[in-house]
Amino acid sequence: MTDCLFCKIIAGSIPAGLVYQDDAVVAFKDINPQAPLHVLIVPRKHIPTLNDLDPEDDRLVGSMFRTAAALAKEHGYETRGYRTVFNTNREAGQTVFHIHLHVLAGRGLTWPPG
Numbered sequence: 809m810t811d812c813l814f815c816k817i818i819a820g821s822i823p824a825g826l827v828y829q830d831d832a833v834v835a836f837k838d839i840n841p842q843a844p845l846h847v848l849i850v851p852r853k854h855i856p857t858l859n860d861l862d863p864e865d866d867r868l869v870g871s872m873f874r875t876a877a878a879l880a881k882e883h884g885y886e887t888r889g890y891r892t893v894f895n896t897n898r899e900a901g902q903t904v905f906h907i908h909l910h911v912l913a914g915r916g917l918t919w920p921p922g
């Protein structure tokens with residue numbers, strides 16, 4: 809998808825603070841962090857929203873969550889706690905239509921979210 813911000817980050821044509829990448833996923837720092845740790849984990853495959861997931865993506869989504877847990881652990885938040893969030897469509901606040909798993913940690917996170 810030539811018009812997708814996160815596809816451009818994955819391709820390296822827009823710079824980002826990459827923290828992890830493998831064959832399936834790329835993780836980078838959120839440009840507007842909402843917590844001391846705020847990274848986004850994105851699949852290399854362009855998938856606009858969770859509504860567009862296919863059964864064949866199950867393994868990919870699993871690897872996104874395992875990457876989230878690994879990054880939280882690497883930054884020392886395994887026990888303290890962290891939050892993982894997918895926003896889907898307008899009322900949830902999705903602004904980039906390439907699925908991304910937010911990983912937030914490093915402060916007390918309120919519940920319910922706003």
Ligand code: AMP
Pocket residue numbers: 813824836837838839840841848894895901902903904905
């Ligand atoms: P969402 O609102 O769930 O779609 O999340 C999109 C996230 O992408 C927001 O938290 C933005 O701060 C973040 N974002 C937007 N542009 C960039 C960028 N160029 N590099 C890193 N993060 C970005």
Ligand code: ZN
Pocket residue numbers: 809812813814815816853854855905906
């Ligand atoms: Zn994309």
